[in-house]
Amino acid sequence: MSSGRLSMRSLSALLALSLTVVACGSVTPGSSDNGGAQQPQSSSTELPKEDVTLTVWDQEVRGGQNAQIEQLNKEFMDEYPNVTIKRVAKSFTDINKTLKLAASDDNPPDVVQANQGRVVMGQLVTGGLLRPLDDYAETYGWAERYSPTLLELNSFSADGDQFGTGNLYGLPQVGEIVGVYYNKDKLAELDLTIPKTFDEFVDALETAKQAGEIPIQFGNLDKWPGIHEFQAVQNEFAPKDYLRQFVFGLGDVSFATDQNAEAASVLQQWVDSGYFTPGFNGVKYDDASAAFTKDEGVFLITGTWQAPLFGEEMGKNVGFFLMPPAQSGDDPVALGGEGLPFAITTGSDQPAAAAAYIDFITNEHAAEVITQTGGLPAPKGAPSVPSGTVLGDIFSAWEQLNATDSIVPYIDYATPTFYDTITASVQELMAGRVSPASFVDTVNQDYADFMESR
Amino acid sequence: MKVSLPVPARSGWLAGRRAQARDKAPPGEPRTIGYLYLLPALLIYGAFVLLPLGHSVLLSFYEWDGITEGTWIGLGNYQELITDAQTRAAFLHALVLILFYSVLPVAIGLLLAALISRTDLRGLTWFRTILFLPQVVPLVVVAVIWSYIYAPGAGPLNEGLRAAGLDGLTRSWLGDFSWALPSVGLIGTWVQYGLCMVLFIAGVQKIPTSLYDAARVDGAGPGHEFLAVTLPNLRNEIAVALTLTIIASLRNFDLVYLTTKGGPGNATSVPAFEVYNQAFEVGQVGFASAIGVVLALIIFAITGVVNRIAEGKQ
Numbered sequence: 001m002s003s004g005r006l007s008m009r010s011l012s013a014l015l016a017l018s019l020t021v022v023a024c025g026s027v028t029p030g031s032s033d034n035g036g037a038q039q040p041q042s043s044s045t046e047l048p049k050e051d052v053t054l055t056v057w058d059q060e061v062r063g064g065q066n067a068q069i070e071q072l073n074k075e076f077m078d079e080y081p082n083v084t085i086k087r088v089a090k091s092f093t094d095i096n097k098t099l100k101l102a103a104s105d106d107n108p109p110d111v112v113q114a115n116q117g118r119v120v121m122g123q124l125v126t127g128g129l130l131r132p133l134d135d136y137a138e139t140y141g142w143a144e145r146y147s148p149t150l151l152e153l154n155s156f157s158a159d160g161d162q163f164g165t166g167n168l169y170g171l172p173q174v175g176e177i178v179g180v181y182y183n184k185d186k187l188a189e190l191d192l193t194i195p196k197t198f199d200e201f202v203d204a205l206e207t208a209k210q211a212g213e214i215p216i217q218f219g220n221l222d223k224w225p226g227i228h229e230f231q232a233v234q235n236e237f238a239p240k241d242y243l244r245q246f247v248f249g250l251g252d253v254s255f256a257t258d259q260n261a262e263a264a265s266v267l268q269q270w271v272d273s274g275y276f277t278p279g280f281n282g283v284k285y286d287d288a289s290a291a292f293t294k295d296e297g298v299f300l301i302t303g304t305w306q307a308p309l310f311g312e313e314m315g316k317n318v319g320f321f322l323m324p325p326a327q328s329g330d331d332p333v334a335l336g337g338e339g340l341p342f343a344i345t346t347g348s349d350q351p352a353a354a355a356a357y358i359d360f361i362t363n364e365h366a367a368e369v370i371t372q373t374g375g376l377p378a379p380k381g382a383p384s385v386p387s388g389t390v391l392g393d394i395f396s397a398w399e400q401l402n403a404t405d406s407i408v409p410y411i412d413y414a415t416p417t418f419y420d421t422i423t424a425s426v427q428e429l430m431a432g433r434v435s436p437a438s439f440v441d442t443v444n445q446d447y448a449d450f451m452e453s454r
Numbered sequence: 455m456k457v458s459l460p461v462p463a464r465s466g467w468l469a470g471r472r473a474q475a476r477d478k479a480p481p482g483e484p485r486t487i488g489y490l491y492l493l494p495a496l497l498i499y500g501a502f503v504l505l506p507l508g509h510s511v512l513l514s515f516y517e518w519d520g521i522t523e524g525t526w527i528g529l530g531n532y533q534e535l536i537t538d539a540q541t542r543a544a545f546l547h548a549l550v551l552i553l554f555y556s557v558l559p560v561a562i563g564l565l566l567a568a569l570i571s572r573t574d575l576r577g578l579t580w581f582r583t584i585l586f587l588p589q590v591v592p593l594v595v596v597a598v599i600w601s602y603i604y605a606p607g608a609g610p611l612n613e614g615l616r617a618a619g620l621d622g623l624t625r626s627w628l629g630d631f632s633w634a635l636p637s638v639g640l641i642g643t644w645v646q647y648g649l650c651m652v653l654f655i656a657g658v659q660k661i662p663t664s665l666y667d668a669a670r671v672d673g674a675g676p677g678h679e680f681l682a683v684t685l686p687n688l689r690n691e692i693a694v695a696l697t698l699t700i701i702a703s704l705r706n707f708d709l710v711y712l713t714t715k716g717g718p719g720n721a722t723s724v725p726a727f728e729v730y731n732q733a734f735e736v737g738q739v740g741f742a743s744a745i746g747v748v749l750a751l752i753i754f755a756i757t758g759v760v761n762r763i764a765e766g767k768q
Contacts, residue, residue, distance in 0.1 A: 029516055029524040029739070097734050100520050119737045127521035221601070221628055223717045279606025281718045282629025287605065416736050427718040431631060 030127075052350050053084045054357055055109040057102065059095045059340060060173075064308065064373035068173075071369055072361045079360070083353050092340075096120060103129040103345050110348035111357060113340040114170060116153050117413040118163060121343070125169060126160030131344045132167035136355040142171060145362065145379045147402040149244070150175070153409055154341045161454060163413070164248030170341025171362045174370060175378040175398055177407070178228045178335040179322045181292070181300045181310060181390070186213060190298070194321050196328045198236050205275045208298045215275040217297025219288030224419075225302065226426035227412060231335040232301050232323045233270075234263040235408060240333050243408045249415075249451060255444035264429055264436035271430050281427055304394050308374045311390045320393040322401070332400070336407035338378045415450035507750075514744035519737045531744035541745065544723045545752075547635055548704050551724065552756075554639025555646055555703030560695050562643070563650025564688070568680050570651075571658040582655070589648035597712035600641045604628050604713075628714050634721045641709055646702065650695045657691035658684060693764030697757045704753050725749045 060069040066089070073085045088109065090098070096115055102108055103124055114121045114130065124130045137143060143151065150172060157166035180201075187193070187204075190211055195201040208215040220226045234243075237259040246253045270276065277283055277297065285302075292300045293313035301323075310318045322332040342361065344354045360366065367377035371385060376394060380402050385391050401407050412419040421443055429439045489496075514531050518524030535541050566585060570578065588596070603611050604627035612624040627637040661683065669679045707726035710716060716723035716731070725745050733742035 028526070029513060029518045030520070030522050104521060119735070123519050123521050123737055126519075129521065221714065221717070223715050277607070279626025279629055282604065282606045282626030282634075284601060284605075291607070416738075419735070420731065424717065424719045427629075428631075431629075431718060433631060433719070 047080065047083075047352055047356055048350065049082065051082045051084070052353050053086050054111060054350060054353055055086045055088065056111040056342075056357070057088045057090060057095060057099070057109045058111075058113050058342070059090055059092045060113075061089050061091055064375055068366075068370050068373040068375060069361070071373075072366055075365075076357060076360045080353075080356070083357075085357070095340075100124065100127075100129075103127075103347070106347070108345040108347040110350055110354045111342055111344055114343045115340050116337070118160075119416050121154070121169060121341075122156055122160050122163060124160075124343075125156040125158070125167075129346055130169045131346045131348065131351055132158070132169060133171075133344065133355065133358075134168050136351075136359070137168050140355070140359045142168070142359075142362075146171075147380060147405055147407065149405060149407045149409065150338050150378060152244070152248070153337060153413075154343075162249070164244065164250065170343035171358050172338035172341045172378045173362055173366065174339040174375045176304045176337055176339070176376065177322070177394065177397060177401065178232060178301065178303045179320055179394075179397060180232075181302065181306070182319050182321065183292070183295060183298055183314070184317050184319055186295065186298045194319070195324050197324050198326050201324055204298075205270070206273070209274055214277050214297040215299060216270070216277070217288050217292040217300040218276040218280045219283035219285045220280050220427060220430070221282055222285045223423035223427065224412075225285050225288075226423055226430065227410065228301050228303070228335065229276075229430075230263065230267060230422070230426050231408070231411060233267050234260060234411075235323065235333045235335065236266075236326055237263045240406060240408045243411070246447075247409045247411060247414050249454070255447050256440045260440045260443075261436045264439045267426075268429060268432065268436060271432065276430075281431055304376055304398075307376075307390050307394055314390075316388065318390045320390050320397065322397050331404040331406050333406045333408060334397070334401055335410065336401060337410060415446060417446055417450070421446040510743045511747055513740055514747050516740040517738070518740045520733075520739045524740065527740070531741045532748070534741060535744055535748060540720055540723065541725075541728060543720060544725050544728050544745075545748075547722060548706070548724050548749075548752075550635060551639050551642060551703045551706055552700055554636070555642040555706065556696055556699035558643045559646035559650045559699055560692060562647040563654050563695065564685070564692075566647070566651045567654030567658055567688075568676075568684060570655060571684075572676065582652075586648040586652055588645050589652075591645075593645070593708045594712060596641060596645060597709055600644075601628065601713050604637055629718050631718055631721050634714055634718055638709055638713055638722050641713070642703060642706065646699050649698065653691045653695050654688055657688045661687045689764055693761055696760045696764075700756055700760065701753055704749060704756070 056073075058069060060066055069087075073087060077083060077085055095113060099112060099114060099120065100123070103112060103114075104127065108129070114124055121130070133142075151168055152164040154170040154172070155164055155166055155168050156162065182194070186208075190204075190207050190213070192204050192207060195204050205215040216229075218225065218229065220229075238257065239259075242253065242257075242259075245251050246255065277288060277291070280288075288297075289300070289302070289306060289309065291297060293310060304320075307320065322334045325332050342358045344351050344358070348354055362379060364379070364381075367379055367381075368383050370377045371383045374391070376391075376398055377383070381399075385395050387393075387396070412422055415421075425434070425439055425443050428434045429436070434442070513524075515526060515528055516524035517527045517530065570582065575581065603609055606612060606624075606626035606629065609627075611627065615621065615624045625633060628634050630637075665683050665687070666679060669683050674682060705726050706724055707730060710722055710724050710727045711730070714722045716727055726749065729742045729746045729749070731742075732738045732745065
């Protein structure tokens, strides 16, 4: 009995001890010095003369991405012999999960790839951990380098509350568009050409279905591909300015609009008409892509990141077009974006060298290097690639979208929980479990809750 | 050379009593000294288990994004946990998974143990190894293989059903709102039954053969024999198997993450997946901690009840 009481006492002592330790380290989690309005220490764009080391965290770890960043790092060090790049390469998942800790460290990396949106970049800005780049943007002329939407995606107000406006916090190397891949042989067999209007596209789907083909190859087990299908249709109904306002949370906008409900009902009709792979909610995205390369399916709606795979597997048999507009001759609007932007941490003691580095890996020469390694450079005026290939289609689509400023951002940037909400809701919508009206209401609830909490 | 240690002067009544008490005390006294020997392990355990546990409990009282200063909201996260339909559903799914991760494997394990221990088959070890194999395969591999088996188009399960003329039963197993959870659950059954079987076979071997002989003399058939002899004598093994598999079912993360990501819709979301999602994808570390704390409490409660029942009846 007495030993029992004793162990209880020591246990509570231990608990008290651990609580004290926690308390000593400050009970309230997070840093209290909100540096949201913190001014950068130095605005000088002059490069240091002494030897400096830049620590760069990037996630360019796959094939061509890795090749281009290694080449550019080497060329940068050749041009500035006193600067040494210390590269820390991590996977996308790893960098997202460790970045917050690293950036709030006393000795953070100088340059980091910080994912767009409120969850990563927004919170880093709120915590005062990223340095505004507007002074460097002016010196290097970055505003002319990109189309406006691409820079807005990397912009936040100084307190991190307003997305898409205010200070610039990063620059992307590569761009991406979500469009329609098509199987050229199949299209010819069905006696079809690339549709010029949305109605023609729907007719093509019907023709493919009648011929016993899978009109749109689609796998949505991973949940996120559903965003592409929905937004590809949504762009036909909702204007691009509305979508930008919605994503950036500007003005009094709602998701429960007639246009969104109309887009949702078209998507549901497509499911009912059998335009998608049977059982798509249980098919993996990668399996659907693999099936497409094996001539199963006429169309596939996804991003330009799949172009190297399709090009390699299908050669000249694959092409890419933007979802056609309602009226022939109108500018097509496409879901698109950019690779993870390179940003400078507030704690970096070499911001000038870091800015020179970011400029170097996104300039015209960098664009050529990126093109050679199979990437789509984000800046305007991308180098040309041979037409007739899928990359050729993509490069000219990118040019067209940039010239008309017709890229709309991913809707899952809208709120921190929006990814969960929209992916689950699209799965429900496409399984026919909810009506288009209740779909837009559910999604709007998430948006309204967030706007109210701000 | 003999060294005489200085003996402290025992003067007075009190000192005498104390010395007397020490002489008479059983070896190992004073007991408190034992804690000194535990200290190294306790420090490590405290630093890597108790401290993070306490920290999580503390975080669960804050609204915190992982970077900026947190706000104390008391029981706010716990309140949200109860009112949020999606989180409630996740806990409900975990309870359903107990059926597949725990109840079914124990039942299958018992059946196999009864069969294997009764027969004198050639190559028995080989059969046992084969049956235990799912337990050894890494979960990532398990998830990849089962995603393939469940695939709607060319997946072996649907192909098999079609070959058997059961076209009406084919479906998109992991993409079907009603079937996704049982489908994920059955993967768990496949993984866990081997562990139960091995535990029970070991348990059966401890049962004296005289008990079986007595039962047979009394005219018991295989069914009676199982109910009257095998089952009661396996009570401890069943308790262990239930405890291990229930814990596995409640903290299930990997299979859901690797197969369905909680979909379709939220049909297969489970608490452990929500912890990960809230902490790393959404950036609500406080809420994630609250889910983790509640999950831990539920695991303690259920396993506590299981063990109480197992011990109480003995």
